[in-house]
Amino acid sequence: MVSLKELKKGLLTSLWFVFLTFPIIVIKVDPIQRTVIWRWQNALYMALGTFGIYLLVKYYQHRKENQPSRPKNTEQTESFLHGILQKPLQRKILVGVVATIAVLFPHFFSTYQTNVMTTALMYVVLGLGLNIVVGLAGLLDLGFVAFYAVGAYTYALLNLHFGLGFWTVLPIGGLIAAMFGVLLGFPVLRLRGDYLAIVTLGFGEIIRLILENWGKFSKGPSGISNISRPGFLGMEFSLEQSILYTYYLMILFVIITIFVVNRLQDSRLGRAWIALREDEIACQAMGIDKRKTKLVAFSLGAFWAGIVGVMFAAKTTFINPASFTFLESAIILSIVVLGGMGSIIGVVFGALILILMPEYLRALSEYRMLAFGGILVCMMIFRPQGLISNIRRTYRFEKKPQ
Amino acid sequence: MDYFIELFFSGLTRGSIYALIALGYTMVYGIIGLINFAHGEIYMIGAFTAFIVATVLSIYGFPLFSIVIIAGLAAVVWSSSYGYTIEKIAYKPLRHAPRLSPLISAIGMSIFLQNYVLLAQTSDFLPFPTLIPDWEFMEPIAHIVGTTDLAILVTTVMVMVLLTVVIKFTKIGKAMRATAQDRMMATLVGINVNNVISATFIVGSALAAIGGLLIASHIGQINFYIGFIAGIKAFTAAVLGGIGSIPGAVLGSFVLGLTESFATGYVSSDYEDVFAFSLLVLILIFKPSGLLGKATNQKV
Numbered sequence: 001m002v003s004l005k006e007l008k009k010g011l012l013t014s015l016w017f018v019f020l021t022f023p024i025i026v027i028k029v030d031p032i033q034r035t036v037i038w039r040w041q042n043a044l045y046m047a048l049g050t051f052g053i054y055l056l057v058k059y060y061q062h063r064k065e066n067q068p069s070r071p072k073n074t075e076q077t078e079s080f081l082h083g084i085l086q087k088p089l090q091r092k093i094l095v096g097v098v099a100t101i102a103v104l105f106p107h108f109f110s111t112y113q114t115n116v117m118t119t120a121l122m123y124v125v126l127g128l129g130l131n132i133v134v135g136l137a138g139l140l141d142l143g144f145v146a147f148y149a150v151g152a153y154t155y156a157l158l159n160l161h162f163g164l165g166f167w168t169v170l171p172i173g174g175l176i177a178a179m180f181g182v183l184l185g186f187p188v189l190r191l192r193g194d195y196l197a198i199v200t201l202g203f204g205e206i207i208r209l210i211l212e213n214w215g216k217f218s219k220g221p222s223g224i225s226n227i228s229r230p231g232f233l234g235m236e237f238s239l240e241q242s243i244l245y246t247y248y249l250m251i252l253f254v255i256i257t258i259f260v261v262n263r264l265q266d267s268r269l270g271r272a273w274i275a276l277r278e279d280e281i282a283c284q285a286m287g288i289d290k291r292k293t294k295l296v297a298f299s300l301g302a303f304w305a306g307i308v309g310v311m312f313a314a315k316t317t318f319i320n321p322a323s324f325t326f327l328e329s330a331i332i333l334s335i336v337v338l339g340g341m342g343s344i345i346g347v348v349f350g351a352l353i354l355i356l357m358p359e360y361l362r363a364l365s366e367y368r369m370l371a372f373g374g375i376l377v378c379m380m381i382f383r384p385q386g387l388i389s390n391i392r393r394t395y396r397f398e399k400k401p402q
Numbered sequence: 403m404d405y406f407i408e409l410f411f412s413g414l415t416r417g418s419i420y421a422l423i424a425l426g427y428t429m430v431y432g433i434i435g436l437i438n439f440a441h442g443e444i445y446m447i448g449a450f451t452a453f454i455v456a457t458v459l460s461i462y463g464f465p466l467f468s469i470v471i472i473a474g475l476a477a478v479v480w481s482s483s484y485g486y487t488i489e490k491i492a493y494k495p496l497r498h499a500p501r502l503s504p505l506i507s508a509i510g511m512s513i514f515l516q517n518y519v520l521l522a523q524t525s526d527f528l529p530f531p532t533l534i535p536d537w538e539f540m541e542p543i544a545h546i547v548g549t550t551d552l553a554i555l556v557t558t559v560m561v562m563v564l565l566t567v568v569i570k571f572t573k574i575g576k577a578m579r580a581t582a583q584d585r586m587m588a589t590l591v592g593i594n595v596n597n598v599i600s601a602t603f604i605v606g607s608a609l610a611a612i613g614g615l616l617i618a619s620h621i622g623q624i625n626f627y628i629g630f631i632a633g634i635k636a637f638t639a640a641v642l643g644g645i646g647s648i649p650g651a652v653l654g655s656f657v658l659g660l661t662e663s664f665a666t667g668y669v670s671s672d673y674e675d676v677f678a679f680s681l682l683v684l685i686l687i688f689k690p691s692g693l694l695g696k697a698t699n700q701k702v
Binding site for chain 1: 451504673686
């Protein structure tokens, strides 16, 4: 199955990786106690691991070569899901099942689980917001977390200084974030692809650094605490009720977001975004206003982030700039990339997988960021369209029976 | 006036470090048009390797001079190996993919490497051993320009001269310039483009490793996160000078270093990074091609 030559190559590859990782994973020095710990077993794990991965990759390559029908299989599972979504009855059943699970979830699981689920749902909405910018309009935004921070701080500050409640600030937070989106959008309109990515990254860092250093305004790194939880017509909630309430609110937000994004996708604006993503020049030649389309994409994406920001501040009742680092942007981007750029159901799955998995596999939570990095690379190489790729709306000519 | 000169020299020191990293960005961009996001991490790994090797050697009682040489060599060798491997794993399969794919892959690689070092080593700040002793003849001016500053400046100038010679006069340098101009044409005249790209990554990584070694011994401590900010700033410098242009990267780095130094010295040190990022945003808005870069028109 695997030839001798390949075995030799695999051996060399694993030796190379042992050499490569040697100083970092084998030696551990303590510069204060002045001791050196040699962790030889790590080198062995590295060698075995690399060799195993190499064999696995080779095995799959062989299988792919010997069975040309192999890739069709994955498409079948995918079209199965799409098939369900496209047939009205099956779709209704699926939606019904998902809705029942969502509604009953807090009654079967503990408060802690509900809280975790609420967080995951927040990332669903964040992912769908970023999906507008990255997936539909094709603008790589690495500073998405800035808008999230703007929303969270809007609520925290308005609540602190003026005592404004959750429902009042919710639209304000979204609008202010959208305003920042336009503010960022204007100067970067002319930039393409990678430059845009870096500027948005810089923008995200600027916002975080300002929040961290401008102590008089944002209370600096110590953050703002005692933010009010979301209320309902002035009713008083206990902590558990409040968590339950936040959970249902989040479910509602997810439904609204999915509805809006779904409608947007097929609207004139959504098609303009996709055209912009595919080819900017051709898109302009078709008479689409590039400036307006890009700005709307930025501000809409930012709007959702702002709303989730308000939600986040209300849920945790405490925020500080450490919650809004670049890694957060990277997580949201991983969600969109893993799920499939432009695909709503993909993003929902991506968020649930990436956020829930490290929560339940506690042993793996240390390796979470490592895995995110690895996922980004592997997805780009092996499956750039994501787990569940988007289906383009197509029209088929069907003959009417005479 | 002393304060001004002190800030000037500290700006030059910063600038030379940025230049060493920015060259890697600009060379890679010139050849394959990719922002190598993981470049900052290569610099960090260089600094870490130097730290580990130097500490081990000093614990086993080697003389200082040999520690400097061996740690420097180790940093260069391992960083170059990382650069080479990263290119093979994360960028080579994506050479014909849409533009965003390699960029996302590079971001993934950067996160991966950061956490790899974090998990294998530690998240604490580690004290970097003093590699460059304070020379006695520097005593009278030590309050303006320290020995390490001088060593960094001299090393950087030497490395720059060496790089210029390599790119101008050697065969691989010529091949690099040819590939940067037109990759297809370079293939047609018999240049092995894959080797040229690997060589570019190796040279860029080696420069970053030297930068990592110098800055770590200058600041005196390292951490797994140093690559991120340094990488972004060096990228800013490369864009400032015009990405793809080698003299531009050096010029941009010194401009950025001096700006930062004066801004933190005379305005406020809290917003050090904000100055750099604002400068980046402003440049991209008003002169996206940079100081020495050529504006390219997109043709249909």
